[in-house]
Amino acid sequence: MDHGTREIRFYLIPEKTGFAVPRRVAAERGVLREIERHVELSQIVLAGITHGMGDALTSIMPAEKVRNRGVAPGDAGERTGGGERAYDELTSRLRAVVIPGLHRNLECLDARMRALYSHMASAEKVSIAYDAYLKVRRKMGAESFIVSDVSSNTVSVAVDRGRITGAIDACLGAIGMLHGPLDLEAMRRIDRGELSANEAFSQAGVVKIRSFSDFDEILVPGDERAKLALEALLLSVEMEIRSLTALVEPEAVVLTGAAGAHEAVFTMLRKRLREVAPVLRIDAYSAARGSAEIAEAVHGGAREILGIRVDL
Numbered sequence: 001m002d003h004g005t006r007e008i009r010f011y012l013i014p015e016k017t018g019f020a021v022p023r024r025v026a027a028e029r030g031v032l033r034e035i036e037r038h039v040e041l042s043q044i045v046l047a048g049i050t051h052g053m054g055d056a057l058t059s060i061m062p063a064e065k066v067r068n069r070g071v072a073p074g075d076a077g078e079r080t081g082g083g084e085r086a087y088d089e090l091t092s093r094l095r096a097v098v099i100p101g102l103h104r105n106l107e108c109l110d111a112r113m114r115a116l117y118s119h120m121a122s123a124e125k126v127s128i129a130y131d132a133y134l135k136v137r138r139k140m141g142a143e144s145f146i147v148s149d150v151s152s153n154t155v156s157v158a159v160d161r162g163r164i165t166g167a168i169d170a171c172l173g174a175i176g177m178l179h180g181p182l183d184l185e186a187m188r189r190i191d192r193g194e195l196s197a198n199e200a201f202s203q204a205g206v207v208k209i210r211s212f213s214d215f216d217e218i219l220v221p222g223d224e225r226a227k228l229a230l231e232a233l234l235l236s237v238e239m240e241i242r243s244l245t246a247l248v249e250p251e252a253v254v255l256t257g258a259a260g261a262h263e264a265v266f267t268m269l270r271k272r273l274r275e276v277a278p279v280l281r282i283d284a285y286s287a288a289r290g291s292a293e294i295a296e297a298v299h300g301g302a303r304e305i306l307g308i309r310v311d312l
Contacts, residue, residue, distance in 0.1 A: 001049045001090060002124045002287035003083040005152035005178070011288035012039055013296055018285035026082030032089050047096040048295035050287065051087045054101030054123030059311035060298065063091040066098045070123070097298055099123045099291060100308065102157070102167045108307030110247060113166035120167035121155050127290030128282075129157045129164055130306055132254040134293060135282055142251035145277070146244045148237060150260030151284070153179035153205065156240050160248040163307030171201055174240035175233060177215055177259060180204035206233055219262050234265065238272050250277040256286045 002009040007020040008031060017038055021031050035041065049063065057070045069087050090096055100106065102121040104114040113120060132147040148156040153170030170179045179201055182190075186200040195203075209229040212218050221227040237260075241253060253273050259265050261281050270279035294305055303310045 001047065001086060001291055002127060002285075003049075003051045003086070003122075004124065004287065008082060008086050009285055009288040010035060010038075011285055011292045013289075013292045015039070018288055021082075021086075023082030026086050030089050031086045032093065041093055044094050046295040046299045047090055047094045048099060048127065048291035048293075048298075049087060049090060049096050050099050050123035050127055050291055051083055052101075052122060053103075053119060054099060054126075055103045055105075055119055057098060057100035057123075058105050058107070059309040060097050060099055060294065060305060061311050063096040063098050065311075070098045070100065097295055097310075099126050099294060102126065102164065106308065108163050108165070110165045113247070117169070117172065120169050120172075121157060122169075124287035124291070125149060125155050125157050125167060126164065126306065126308065127287045127294060128256055129159055129290070130294055131282060131286040131290030132256070132280075133159060133162065133306060135280065136252045136254065139280070140252060140278070144248055144250055145252040145254055146241055146248065146250045147254040147256065148174075148241050148260060149257040149287075150174075150176060150233075150237055150255065150265065151257035152176050154237055154240065154257075154260075156237075156244055158244045158248040158250075159306060165307075166244065166247045168240055168244065173243070174236040175205045175208075177218065177233075178202055178205045178207055180208070180236075206230075215258055215262075219259060219264055230264070233259070234268055234272070237265075238269060241269075241273060242276065245276060253277050253279045255279065255281045256284065258284050 008026050009020045011018045021034050051069045052071045054070050056072045101123040103119045136142050136145050143162040144160050153176035154174040157167040158165050206229045210225050218229050221230050266281045273279050
């Protein structure tokens with residue numbers, strides 16, 4: 001399970017099947033009925049689950065050992081209740097492991113990153129990194145890379161010799177389609193009481209350049225303002241990826257997410273980053289698939305995933 005910004009995505013191994021439930025639909029109806037359209041629950045040996053920030057966890061743990069769904073007190077981002085209901089449904093019916101996010105209490109991260117930032121990536125980015133790791137190792141025999149998930153928000157993760165060493169969260173680095181870091185104008189609006197910090201974060205992506213009805217309005221721009229928005233997104237993502245080369249010498253750059261895997265974004269970033277490393281892409285189900293792959297590895301006896309301890 002990938003607790004994404006707009007949807008809750010699922011992936012089944014070995015069926016190689018991915019499917020999604022919008023978060024608001026999950027809040028109203030739950031997710032078990034949709035899962036049972038694809039597989040009988042009794043056939044699921046182990047589920048890998050991500051939920052929210054994952055910042056109350058420092059290891060991959062069985063769901064029965066996890067408190068408060070693995071999230072530290074305090075909300076961040078939009079809350080619909082869909083992720084909470086999905087988490088509760090799955091953990092009440094299935095054997096599951098819960099995957100942590102990347103934060104300063106995680107020992108595998110570079111000490112400098114832990115000193116700089118309290119939080120670097122939510123839990124599904126670990127799953128994305130593992131899915132990317134398996135692909136990069138299989139295709140290139142490489143274990144050091146940067147993976148960037150560009151969608152509603154943008155988060156990039158650095159993996160050095162098979163261990164996650166750092167990441168740049170959506171509120172720290174590149175803009176996404178909806179979310180982004182807060183600049184001076186946003187901070188002043190917060191100080192004036194015009195909006196909350198969460199609201200400002202949710203309006204700091206491409207939407208601050210151009211409002212749009214769907215992602216394709218920017219990804220396939222039809223006018224000059226939309227073209228500017230796309231170019232700004234590309235510049236921002238490229239800057240974030242290049243900044244992580246201070247932390248790792250990448251043998252590959254991997255793009256994913258609804259925008260990152262899009263042909264236009266992938267083609268342009270591949271050209272701009274070609275002197276950094278070969279650029280690959282994985283589809284938008286990478287987080288759900290990575291969660292399933294982590295569960296598969298844990299079931300097979302793995303006691304560490306990308307430097308993160310498995311605590312059974």
